[in-house]
Amino acid sequence: MSNAVNVSPRADAGTGQGAGGQQPRRPGDRSTALTRRTALVPEWYLRVVGLLNLLTAVSFTLREQVHSHNTGDLYTPFMLFAGFTSAAAALFMAMMLGRRKRVAWIVVTLLCGLYAVLSVWALTFDDLRRHPFNWISTAVTCLVLVCTLIGRREFYAKGDRTNPQLALAVLGVGALISVGAGATLVTAAGPDHASIGDRVWYVALRLTALTNDQDFQALHVNHWVGAGINLTGLLLFLAVLYALFRSPRGREQLGRDDEEQLRTLLAKHGARDSLGYFALRRDKAVIFSPTGKAAVTYRVVGGVTLASGDPIGDVEAWPGAIDAWLAEAREHAWIPAVMGASEEGGTVYARHGLDALELGDEAIVETGEFTLDGRAMRGVRQAYNRVKRAGYTTRIRRHHDIPADEMAELLAAADRWRDGQTERGFSMALGRLGDPADGDCVMIECHDGEGELRALLSFVPWGPKGLSLDLMRRDRSSENGLVEFMVLELIQQADSVDVQRISLNFAMFRSVFEEGARLGAGPVLRLWRSALMFFSRWWQLESLYRANAKYRPIWEPRFLLFEKSSQLPRIGLASARAEGFIVAPAPLSRLRRDA
Incomplete structure (x- = not known):
C-alpha cells in the first residue's frame, strides 16, 4: 500500500478543503457573511439563557426574583424563565441550532415570534409600559427574532418526516402515563379531601410547571412527590424534543444495482484496499461520485454517518465521492467519521477538512517472503508441528467450489461456535457467510484426526492476488493453536488459490503495546500501555496484537477521521454500536439509528 496519493484535477475532484482551510460549501449555498453571523445570535442567546435558567433553578433567591418579575408588572426576555425544564429546553434548542437543523429554526422562530408579539402587546398597558426593564426585554426578544429570520438560510439540515408524528405520540402516551402515575402517587402519599379530578388536574399542571402547591389548598402533597412529578415532566419534555429533532435515518440497505456497481469498481480497483470488499455489506448505504467512478459506503448510527475503509474505485475520483458524502452529512446534520482508513485514504479525507487519529x-x-525458519519463529513453528502431529488437516477451497449441502454444514458449525448471539463487525467484516454472490471468498476447514470439523476461517478477496480475513470460528474444545495452524497452512498453500498477500486481524493501538514495552519508554507511554493492558481483560486488545505479531507481518496503519475533537465521544459510541460491542435492548431496537 502506498503512503501518499496524487490526485489530479478533474470533474470528480469536488470542492474539498483547500489551502485556505475553508469548509466546503453545500450545493446551492447562498449564505453570506451577514447570514452566518446573524445565525449565531439565537444559538448563543439560547446558550446564555439556558445557563441563566439553570442558575436560577438552583438558587432560591434568583428563582423567586424571576417568578416575581413574570407574575407582576415585569417580564423577562424570550426563554428566560427559572427552572430546569426551561434550562433544558433552551440548551437543547441551542444545540440543535448549532447543528443547523431546519426544524429547530422553525420552532425557535415560532416561539420567539409569539413571545415578541405578546411583549409588544404588553407595552400597550400603562402599568407595564412605565417600567424600562420591559422595554429592554422586548427589544432583546425582537433582536433575537430579527437575527433568526435573517439567518434562516444557515439552517438547512433536514429532519425525519416522521418526527412530528413521533413527537405527538411520545407526548400523548407519555402524558397519559405520567398523569396516571402522578395522580396515584399523590393519592398514596397522604389523605386529603380533594377529588380525583383535582388530583389529575394538579398533576397535569405540575408536569407543565404551570402551578405549585400553593395553588391547590385542598391538596397536601409530599415534597418528594412534587419533586418526582417535576422530574417526570422534565424527562417527558426532553423525550418529546428528542423525537422532534432527531436526525433522519440513513439508507442502510445496499440495493442490487448499487451492489453490482460496487462489484464492478472492486474488480478494477479492489487491490488498492484490503477492506474494499467489506463495502458490500448490505446494511450499508453507498453514495457515488458524479461520474460513478468512485463511491463511499457508510452507515448512519446515532446521528453519525460512519464510513469504513477507503473510498471504492478510481483514486482520482475519490474527492468527488467524499464531497457527495460530506454534503449529504451536512444536509441531514449527521456527524461524518471514517473508521479504518489507510494512510492513502486518510490523506485524501484530510484534504476535505477531516482530522486523523491513528487507531x-x-x-x-506477503506469502512469498514468509518463512518459518529462524529463532524468532520458533514458538509458531513448535505450535504448528504440535497441531500437525495431533492429526489435524486443512482443506482450502473457494466458496463457489463448495457444494450446497457442505456449505450448509459449515454455516451450522459457524453459528454453533459463535461467541454470543450478536454478530460483531462492520468495517472489517462482511456480516454474512455462504452467500452465492461471494463465491470468490476462500474457506479453510480444519478437521481433527477422526475427520470431524473443528474450525473454519473465511477470507474475502483483496483484488485478484490477495485475501482479507473475514470470519474466524473454532470449537472451544479443540487443540490450542488451531487458528495459527490454519493460517500457516494457507500461507504455505497460497499458490493453490493464487494468493500473494493476506490481511489478518487488526491490532488496535499496536504501537503503544510495542513501544511501551521497550527499554527507555517514557512515563506517559508506559501509563497508556498499562491502561490498555487493564482494558484488555475484557476487549482482548493486547492478545490481538500478540496473535498478529507472531507472524512477523508488515504493519499498515489504520486511521479514524473526524471533523471536531468534541465529536469523538459520539463517534466512539456509534462505532461501538456498529461493530456490535454495544447492543440496544430489544424494545429500543427500532431507535438504534436515530439521533
Whole structure:
C-alpha cells in the first residue's frame, strides 16, 4: 500500500478543503457573511439563557426574583424563565441550532415570534409600559427574532418526516402515563379531601410547571412527590424534543444495482484496499461520485454517518465521492467519521477538512517472503508441528467450489461456535457467510484426526492476488493453536488459490503495546500501555496484537477521521454500536439509528 496519493484535477475532484482551510460549501449555498453571523445570535442567546435558567433553578433567591418579575408588572426576555425544564429546553434548542437543523429554526422562530408579539402587546398597558426593564426585554426578544429570520438560510439540515408524528405520540402516551402515575402517587402519599379530578388536574399542571402547591389548598402533597412529578415532566419534555429533532435515518440497505456497481469498481480497483470488499455489506448505504467512478459506503448510527475503509474505485475520483458524502452529512446534520482508513485514504479525507487519529495497525503477510525458519519463529513453528502431529488437516477451497449441502454444514458449525448471539463487525467484516454472490471468498476447514470439523476461517478477496480475513470460528474444545495452524497452512498453500498477500486481524493501538514495552519508554507511554493492558481483560486488545505479531507481518496503519475533537465521544459510541460491542435492548431496537 502506498503512503501518499496524487490526485489530479478533474470533474470528480469536488470542492474539498483547500489551502485556505475553508469548509466546503453545500450545493446551492447562498449564505453570506451577514447570514452566518446573524445565525449565531439565537444559538448563543439560547446558550446564555439556558445557563441563566439553570442558575436560577438552583438558587432560591434568583428563582423567586424571576417568578416575581413574570407574575407582576415585569417580564423577562424570550426563554428566560427559572427552572430546569426551561434550562433544558433552551440548551437543547441551542444545540440543535448549532447543528443547523431546519426544524429547530422553525420552532425557535415560532416561539420567539409569539413571545415578541405578546411583549409588544404588553407595552400597550400603562402599568407595564412605565417600567424600562420591559422595554429592554422586548427589544432583546425582537433582536433575537430579527437575527433568526435573517439567518434562516444557515439552517438547512433536514429532519425525519416522521418526527412530528413521533413527537405527538411520545407526548400523548407519555402524558397519559405520567398523569396516571402522578395522580396515584399523590393519592398514596397522604389523605386529603380533594377529588380525583383535582388530583389529575394538579398533576397535569405540575408536569407543565404551570402551578405549585400553593395553588391547590385542598391538596397536601409530599415534597418528594412534587419533586418526582417535576422530574417526570422534565424527562417527558426532553423525550418529546428528542423525537422532534432527531436526525433522519440513513439508507442502510445496499440495493442490487448499487451492489453490482460496487462489484464492478472492486474488480478494477479492489487491490488498492484490503477492506474494499467489506463495502458490500448490505446494511450499508453507498453514495457515488458524479461520474460513478468512485463511491463511499457508510452507515448512519446515532446521528453519525460512519464510513469504513477507503473510498471504492478510481483514486482520482475519490474527492468527488467524499464531497457527495460530506454534503449529504451536512444536509441531514449527521456527524461524518471514517473508521479504518489507510494512510492513502486518510490523506485524501484530510484534504476535505477531516482530522486523523491513528487507531492501530493491520497485519499483512506477503506469502512469498514468509518463512518459518529462524529463532524468532520458533514458538509458531513448535505450535504448528504440535497441531500437525495431533492429526489435524486443512482443506482450502473457494466458496463457489463448495457444494450446497457442505456449505450448509459449515454455516451450522459457524453459528454453533459463535461467541454470543450478536454478530460483531462492520468495517472489517462482511456480516454474512455462504452467500452465492461471494463465491470468490476462500474457506479453510480444519478437521481433527477422526475427520470431524473443528474450525473454519473465511477470507474475502483483496483484488485478484490477495485475501482479507473475514470470519474466524473454532470449537472451544479443540487443540490450542488451531487458528495459527490454519493460517500457516494457507500461507504455505497460497499458490493453490493464487494468493500473494493476506490481511489478518487488526491490532488496535499496536504501537503503544510495542513501544511501551521497550527499554527507555517514557512515563506517559508506559501509563497508556498499562491502561490498555487493564482494558484488555475484557476487549482482548493486547492478545490481538500478540496473535498478529507472531507472524512477523508488515504493519499498515489504520486511521479514524473526524471533523471536531468534541465529536469523538459520539463517534466512539456509534462505532461501538456498529461493530456490535454495544447492543440496544430489544424494545429500543427500532431507535438504534436515530439521533
